[in-house]
Amino acid sequence: MPKQIWLLILAMAINVTAASFLWPLNMIYMHYELGTTLAFAGVILFLNQGAAIIGNLVGGTLFDKLGGYRTILLGGAVTIVSAITLSIFHSLIPYAILLICIGFGTGVVVPAMYALAASVWPEGGRRPFNAIYVAQNIGVAVGTATGGLVASYSFSYAFLSNAILFSAFYFLVFFTFKPLGKKTDTSKYSTVASQGFKIHNRKSFVALIILSIGFFIAWVAYVQWQSTIATYTIDLGIPIDQYTWIWVINGLLIISGQPLIKLVTKYITSPKVQILLGNTIFIISFSYLLQAGTFLDFATGMVILTLGEMLVWPAVPTIAASLAPKGREGFYQGMINSVGTGGRMVGPLFGGLIADHFPMVTLFGLLIILLLVPYVSIFVLGKLQKRIEEEQKHYDEELKEASGN
Numbered sequence: 001m002p003k004q005i006w007l008l009i010l011a012m013a014i015n016v017t018a019a020s021f022l023w024p025l026n027m028i029y030m031h032y033e034l035g036t037t038l039a040f041a042g043v044i045l046f047l048n049q050g051a052a053i054i055g056n057l058v059g060g061t062l063f064d065k066l067g068g069y070r071t072i073l074l075g076g077a078v079t080i081v082s083a084i085t086l087s088i089f090h091s092l093i094p095y096a097i098l099l100i101c102i103g104f105g106t107g108v109v110v111p112a113m114y115a116l117a118a119s120v121w122p123e124g125g126r127r128p129f130n131a132i133y134v135a136q137n138i139g140v141a142v143g144t145a146t147g148g149l150v151a152s153y154s155f156s157y158a159f160l161s162n163a164i165l166f167s168a169f170y171f172l173v174f175f176t177f178k179p180l181g182k183k184t185d186t187s188k189y190s191t192v193a194s195q196g197f198k199i200h201n202r203k204s205f206v207a208l209i210i211l212s213i214g215f216f217i218a219w220v221a222y223v224q225w226q227s228t229i230a231t232y233t234i235d236l237g238i239p240i241d242q243y244t245w246i247w248v249i250n251g252l253l254i255i256s257g258q259p260l261i262k263l264v265t266k267y268i269t270s271p272k273v274q275i276l277l278g279n280t281i282f283i284i285s286f287s288y289l290l291q292a293g294t295f296l297d298f299a300t301g302m303v304i305l306t307l308g309e310m311l312v313w314p315a316v317p318t319i320a321a322s323l324a325p326k327g328r329e330g331f332y333q334g335m336i337n338s339v340g341t342g343g344r345m346v347g348p349l350f351g352g353l354i355a356d357h358f359p360m361v362t363l364f365g366l367l368i369i370l371l372l373v374p375y376v377s378i379f380v381l382g383k384l385q386k387r388i389e390e391e392q393k394h395y396d397e398e399l400k401e402a403s404g405n
Contacts, residue, residue: 004120004180005131011172012113012135013142018083018165019106020143021158024247025151026099027227027348028240033155034092038231042352044096045227048103049345053338055107060115060334062108064327068116069177071330075108076170083163090159107341111334118321118329120180126265129321130314134255141251148244203388204323208332210381211323212339214275214374215316219343220350221282221367222309225302227348228355228363229289238295246295246302253306261310271315272378278315279374281308286364286371316340319381 026048030041055075062071082101086094117128143165151158225246233243268274285305292298317336324332354363 001124001127001131002121005117005124005128007176007180008113008117008120009131009135009138011169011177012132013138014165014172015106015109015113015169016136016139017143018139018162018169020140020247021147021150021162021165022102024144024226024230024244025147025155025158025240027230027352028234028243029151029155030092030095031231032234034095036092037356038228038352039349039356042227042349044099045348046345047096048099049341049348051100051103052107052341053345055104055109056111056334056338056341058334059108060111060330060332060337063112063115063330063334068112068119068180069173071112072109072116072173072177073170075105075112076166076173077105078102078108079105080163080166080170083159083166087156087159087163090156107337111330111337114317114337115330115333116180118333126271126314126318129317130258130261133314134258137251137254139251141248141255144244144247144251148241148247151244152239152241201325203384203391204325207381207384207388208320208323208335210377210384211316211319212336214279214377215336216339216343216346217370217373218279218282218312219340220347221286221371222305223344223347224351224363224367225305226344228351228360229298232355232360233295233298236293238298242295243298246298249299250302250306253303254310257307257310264311271318272382274311274315276375276378278308278311279371281305281311283368283371284308286367289364290361323385 026045027038027041030036030044031038036044059071059075062074079102082098082105086098086102089095089098114129114132117132118124121128147158147161150161230243233246234240265274268277281304285301285308288304289297289301292301317333320332320336321329351363354366
């Protein structure tokens with residue numbers, strides 16, 4: 001693995017460690033400390049993720065125009081200012097506004113990190129995305145373990161730690177990422193317009209949309225662990241520090257389980273099949289939660305869920321990268337990240353509304369039904385990709401014949 005990828009891994013791990021001091025605790029803080037309803041807390045997280053969607057699209061577009069270094073610095077600047085302010089002011093109104101600003105800043109950073117990883121190691125296939133994914137989960141393991149412990153003493157300390165770590169991420173990027181930016185000469189890429197917007201490019205974008213539908217549903221389900229399930233465990237008498245240990249299990253399993261995933265992907269090489277297998281495991285996880293009532297039950301549900309996400313999350317940006325025309329790599333990664341963010345945006349609001357009016361088992365049942373959608377989207381995607389490949393082959397043959405004449 002190139003040494004530049006290791007630098008990206010370090011930066012992403014610090015960035016996610018910073019975020020992990022807050023995101024598992026957001027709904028708990030708003031519901032129990034600020035006294036909001038679950039639905040209202042869901043609205044705030046909805047707006048936070050809405051800002052992140054805008055940030056994803058802005059970050060992907062800026063990557064194609066400015067390169068990774070400057071894009072990440074711009075997003076990081078928004079995040080660091082917001083996080084420092086939040087460490088000082090965290091009553092309801094400032095909390096809501098600053099959480100939205102942090103969502104935008106981190107939204108700009110993430111697709112640029114993914115696109116930069118692909119640019120630095122284009123021959124890596126799934127591997128650069130998996131490397132960034134593992135880095136994210138190192139951050140999750142470290143951040144949630146320490147964040148839950150710190151928050152059990154004072155949420156103010158968690159906000160301060162969040163600001164310090166976001167600052168560390170920004171200065172690491174500022175002093176070390178400039179050479180990586182030089183490796184990505186965005187001017188060398190042709191645009192969709194300059195290619196005449198050939199038919200296979202239009203169909204590639206449609207394929208991206210179809211991929212996005214299943215990805216969106218998967219995130220709506222997954223994000224319940226960060227929102228409604230978090231408050232559900234508190235209602236069952238599970239302390240905050242025990243709940244955050246569920247996320248430590250998630251991160252540690254992802255790190256230690258890489259040899260297993262490497263073995264599985266060696267034999268199951270198709271990213272689409274990897275997504276289908278992972279989605280099936282998601283359904284098994286939520287089916288198990290139908291009877292969950294203890295910390296051990298939720299820890300077991302998280303172990304099952306984690307096995308699924310290890311297959312799904314790296315496979316989706318891999319397919320997006322394979323669909324992207326030259327010069328649109330950042331935009332395609334921004335699109336797919338914005339869709340994931342959209343799931344994280346709608347999920348807490350959807351889950352909060354259901355949990356406020358119905359038993360949690362009703363929510364779990366609805367999620368199991370929704371998780372049938374990715375099977376359909378992957379089936380349609382496979383059909384469309386086959387047509388794209390056939391048209392590309394026909395186009396290349398015509399081009400070869402024309403150049404021969």
